Amino acid sequence: MRFVLTGEQREFARSLDALLRAADTPGVLRAWAAGDHGPGRALWRRLGDAGVFALAVPEAYGGVGPLPVETAVACVELGRYAVPGPVAETLAAGVLLAGAGGPAAKEWLPGIASGAAMLSLRLPGHGPYALDADAADAVFTVDGDGLRRAPGPGELSVSADPARRLFRPDPGGEPVAGGRAVEAASRAAGDWASFATAALALGCGEELLRATVAYVRQRRQFGVPVGSFQAVKHRLADTLLGLEFASPLLYGAAVELTEELSGGRAGAGSPGAGAGIGSGTGPAEGTPGSGLGTGWGAGSLGAGSGTGSLGSGSRTGPGMGALGAGAAVAAAKAAAGEAGYAAARTALQLHGAIGYTEELDLAWWLRRARPLRDAWGTPSACRARVLAG
Numbered sequence: 001m002r003f004v005l006t007g008e009q010r011e012f013a014r015s016l017d018a019l020l021r022a023a024d025t026p027g028v029l030r031a032w033a034a035g036d037h038g039p040g041r042a043l044w045r046r047l048g049d050a051g052v053f054a055l056a057v058p059e060a061y062g063g064v065g066p067l068p069v070e071t072a073v074a075c076v077e078l079g080r081y082a083v084p085g086p087v088a089e090t091l092a093a094g095v096l097l098a099g100a101g102g103p104a105a106k107e108w109l110p111g112i113a114s115g116a117a118m119l120s121l122r123l124p125g126h127g128p129y130a131l132d133a134d135a136a137d138a139v140f141t142v143d144g145d146g147l148r149r150a151p152g153p154g155e156l157s158v159s160a161d162p163a164r165r166l167f168r169p170d171p172g173g174e175p176v177a178g179g180r181a182v183e184a185a186s187r188a189a190g191d192w193a194s195f196a197t198a199a200l201a202l203g204c205g206e207e208l209l210r211a212t213v214a215y216v217r218q219r220r221q222f223g224v225p226v227g228s229f230q231a232v233k234h235r236l237a238d239t240l241l242g243l244e245f246a247s248p249l250l251y252g253a254a255v256e257l258t259e260e261l262s263g264g265r266a267g268a269g270s271p272g273a274g275a276g277i278g279s280g281t282g283p284a285e286g287t288p289g290s291g292l293g294t295g296w297g298a299g300s301l302g303a304g305s306g307t308g309s310l311g312s313g314s315r316t317g318p319g320m321g322a323l324g325a326g327a328a329v330a331a332a333k334a335a336a337g338e339a340g341y342a343a344a345r346t347a348l349q350l351h352g353a354i355g356y357t358e359e360l361d362l363a364w365w366l367r368r369a370r371p372l373r374d375a376w377g378t379p380s381a382c383r384a385r386v387l388a389g
Contacts, residue, residue: 005073012051013073019050020081026361032084033162037135040084041118047083048115056094056192061109066095066192066261068254072199076250079203079372082364084163086120086131088196088376092189093119093140099185100147100177108138122150122169123190126376129157133167140176141169142186148173161367164375187326194376195257195329198250198336201372205243205340208347208365212236216350232350239346242339249332256328323386330377330385337373337382344369 005013023046028039047053055071057063065071071091078087094112097105111117120136122129124143133139133153141148150169157166213236216227226232323331344366348355355366373379 009070009073012070013077016047016050016052016074016077017080019046020077020083023081025081025083026364029082029084029163029364032135033165035134040135043083044085044118045115047078048113052078053090053094053115054113056091057109057113058098061098061105061113063094063109063113066098068195068257069251071192071196072250072254075196075199076203076206079200079205080207082163082204082207082368084132085118086136088193088200089121089131089136090117090119091196092123092193093121095192096121096123096140096142096147096185096189099188100182102177104147104149104176111137120167121189121193123186123193126190126193128168129166130154130169131167131375132165133169134165139167139169141173142182145178145180145183146175147177147182147186148175159371161364161371163364164368164371190376191257191326191329194333194382195250195253197372197376198246198253198329198333201333201340201369202243202246202250202336204365204368204372205239205246205336205343208340208343208362208369209236209239209243211362211365212239212343212347212350219352226350235346235350239339239343242335242342246332246335246339249328249335253325253328253332256323256325260325324389327386327389330382333377334379334382334386337377338379341369341373 023043025043028043031038032040051064052074054063055065055067055074057065059065075087075091090112094109097109097112108117108119112119117137118132118135120130120133120139122139122141130136130139130141130150130153133150134156136153139150139153141150150173152170154168154170157168159166213227216232216236217225219226227236347362348366351360351362354360355362357363377385
């Protein structure tokens, strides 16, 4: 199966690339890690103006979604530039609040769509942390069938990435909604958070590979570029293969999310959303350690074989078949997370000692790869979800 971006989606990706290239994201990351959220919030509003956060918000609340395919396109670009802030969490909050309904949806969803609101989440089965809760306008937590707004960000915990600040939200808080609708919305939000994080991890890995290829072309040993050594070529090729194999799984997951929302095969113009990867173990980020994407059609999202837009054809592609949306998202998350982390290990080894320095901008991507791998579903949890079907 080959997924092909439409002209509009390619232009959307190019517009985000141009916006982020001019934004000095390394400087924004350094300020964010130091607790200065001003540059990050300014960039967030520009992304809102570009329509990024409206992709997860229904039209009734000022959005254009939910649109999984465009969300993947956007998050891959944001991952390439390591945009700080609770990106996946805010997108997932749009799905959560839309599903739960009530006054909170009317209060927060228009702000999410416009980029005026930044939200964070803590969901059952995904660990005790809320990302960047100190910068968020609100933190929502789900316990059982109850949705609450946390009274405060809570205690700060250590993360492998200083620009991904983890908080344990204060207990209690104002009840927002309850019942089975919250349970279903929580599962859907967990899927969207995992899906968006997979796209961020893929973009992060692609940037790490791009920067490493550029470096080994200009670094010389024994009078030749180190990139000409066979061992280096093999390592880079393995990294590329991992990212290339993760890419169609991400796109296949978006197809499944779209079909699940539409209640069957998606036709032209069908939006997408998702439900149910709730088995992840959460953002295990407390301890440091241990183009490539092919693209697809906007709106017309079926699983087509061959080239063209994704509106028809057999479901024979990689990672598809009998998988439902939750399992497809889990497969994409496991593959993209592992591929992004492998790209970080390759980048660190091939950059040599300079890869350890704080002054190297790439260090922010190196630190980000493992937390993205483990947030919203570790590889082992995601593989178990795939096996469960």
